[in-house]
Amino acid sequence: MKNTNKKGLFISIEGPIGVGKTTLATILNSHFNSFLLREIVEENPFLSQFYTNIKEYALQTETFFFFNRIKQLEDVEKTIKKGNMIISDYNIIKNLIFAGLTLNKKQFHKYKQVYDIFVNGLPQSDIIILLNSNTDNLMKRIALRDRSFERQMDRNYIDTLREEYEYYFDERSLKHYFGEKTPIIIKVDNTDLDFLNSEKDRKWIIKKIENAIKDLGGK
Numbered sequence: 256m257k258n259t260n261k262k263g264l265f266i267s268i269e270g271p272i273g274v275g276k277t278t279l280a281t282i283l284n285s286h287f288n289s290f291l292l293r294e295i296v297e298e299n300p301f302l303s304q305f306y307t308n309i310k311e312y313a314l315q316t317e318t319f320f321f322f323n324r325i326k327q328l329e330d331v332e333k334t335i336k337k338g339n340m341i342i343s344d345y346n347i348i349k350n351l352i353f354a355g356l357t358l359n360k361k362q363f364h365k366y367k368q369v370y371d372i373f374v375n376g377l378p379q380s381d382i383i384i385l386l387n388s389n390t391d392n393l394m395k396r397i398a399l400r401d402r403s404f405e406r407q408m409d410r411n412y413i414d415t416l417r418e419e420y421e422y423y424f425d426e427r428s429l430k431h432y433f434g435e436k437t438p439i440i441i442k443v444d445n446t447d448l449d450f451l452n453s454e455k456d457r458k459w460i461i462k463k464i465e466n467a468i469k470d471l472g473g474k
C-alpha cells in the first residue's frame with residue numbers, strides 16, 4: 256500500500272511471547288500489500304543460553320536485540336519516507352519491557368539512557384496493535400510452536416511479562432514513554448479470535464485498522 260501524498264504508515268504489533276504477533280503481521284501484510292518487518296530471533300546468539308540462566312545472559316541478550324532493532328528502524332525510516340506502508344511484528348518499546356524484567360537495576364538504568372539516545376529521532380509507529388491472551392493460552396501456543404530454546408519456558412516469566420505489557424500500555428505510561436507522538440493503540444484479546452482460519456475475524460481486525468488509518472488522516 257502506497258501513501259502518495261505524505262510519509263508512509265508504520266504499524267506494529269505487540270504483546271507477550273507467543274500471543275500471535277508474527278501470525279497477524281503476516282496476514283495483514285498480504286492484505287495491505289505492505290512491507291513486512293520481522294524481528295530477528297534465532298540470530299541472537301545469546302537467546303538460548305539466556306533461557307537457561309536469565310541473570311547471567313540478560314545484558315548480552317537485551318543489547319543484541321536492541322542494536323539489531325535500531326538498525327531495522329534506520330531502514331524503516333527510508334521506506335516510509337518513500338510513502339510505503341510497513342507492518343512489523345514488534346515495536347521497539349518491547350526492548351524496555353524485556354530489559355526492565357531481566358536486567359538488574361544498575362544495568363537497566365544505563366540501558367535506558369542508551370535507549371533514549373538511540374530511539375530519539377527514529378520513526379515511531381503510527382498504530383500499535385496490542386495483542387493479549389491469558390497465560391494458559393500463551394503457554395499452550397509456545398508449546399505448540401515448539402522452539403527448542405523455549406521448551407522449558409517458565410510460567411512465572413510469562414505471567415510477569417503479561418503484567419509488564421499491561422503496565423507499559425497503560426494510558427499514563429504511554430504518555431511517559433511516547434510523549435507527544437503517542438501512537439493509536441488497538442488493544443485486542445485474541446484468546447478466542449483466529450485470524451488464520453476465520454475470515455470474519457480477519458475482516459474485523461482489518462476494519463479496526465482501516466478506521467484507525469482514517470483517524471490518523473484527520474490529525
Ligand SMILES: Nc1ncnc2c1ncn2[C@@H]1O[C@H](COP(=O)(O)OP(=O)(O)OP(=O)(O)O)[C@@H](O)[C@H]1O
Pocket residue numbers: 270271272273274275276277278279344396397399400445446448449450451
Ligand atoms: N489467534 C490464535 N489462536 C490460536 N493459535 C494462534 C493464534 N495466533 C497464533 N497462534 C499460534 O500460536 C503460536 C505462536 O504464534 P506467533 O509465532 O505468531 O506468536 P508471536 O507473538 O509472534 O511469538 P513471539 O513472541 O515468540 O515472536 C503459533 O503456533 C501460531 O500458529
Ligand SMILES: Nc1nc(=O)c2ncn([C@H]3C[C@H](O)[C@@H](CO)O3)c2[nH]1
Pocket residue numbers: 272296302305316317320349350353354357405
Ligand atoms: N530477553 C528478551 N528481550 C527481548 O527484547 C526479546 N525480544 C524477543 N525475545 C524472545 C521472546 C521469544 O522467546 C523470542 C521471539 O520473540 O525472542 C526477547 N527476549
